[in-house]
Amino acid sequence: MPDFSNPFSGQAPERKLTLADLVRAIRLDLAAEEEAIHQYTAQADATDNALARKVLFDIANEERVHAGEFSRLIQLLTGDEDKWLLDGTKEVDDMAAELAGAETKTDGPAGESPTVGSLKK
Ligand SMILES: [Fe+2]
Numbered sequence: 001m002p003d004f005s006n007p008f009s010g011q012a013p014e015r016k017l018t019l020a021d022l023v024r025a026i027r028l029d030l031a032a033e034e035e036a037i038h039q040y041t042a043q044a045d046a047t048d049n050a051l052a053r054k055v056l057f058d059i060a061n062e063e064r065v066h067a068g069e070f071s072r073l074i075q076l077l078t079g080d081e082d083k084w085l086l087d088g089t090k091e092v093d094d095m096a097a098e099l100a101g102a103e104t105k106t107d108g109p110a111g112e113s114p115t116v117g118s119l120k121k
Pocket residue numbers: 033036062063066
């Protein structure tokens with residue numbers, strides 16, 4: 001996002017970025033893409049103008065591509081990002097499996113959702 005209040009915004013630093021500096025900068029770039037996706041999608045959801053909705057959703061999807069590019073760049077620059085992301089993926093998959101198991105245990109006949117009455121039986 002623009003940083004118009006900073007008079008030095010956009011100027012190259014006096015030294016080259018270290019690898020750590022670069023990774024941190026790319027993480028901010030990734031965050032900016034996620035923010036843009038949120039903003040454009042929220043704006044599209046908030047209007048009935050069909051053309052504006054179409055353009056905003058299209059741009060939001062382009063930002064998702066940019067987010068993928070930054071994510072991949074971070075993976076290549078760090079060398080271990082995949083491991084951390086995979087750990088997070090597995091944790092969510094485990095929680096989803098746990099919930100799916102809990103739903104199966106409490107489901108009523110023919111997969112119906114349980115009610116207060118069915119749980120008393
Ligand atoms: Fe972008």
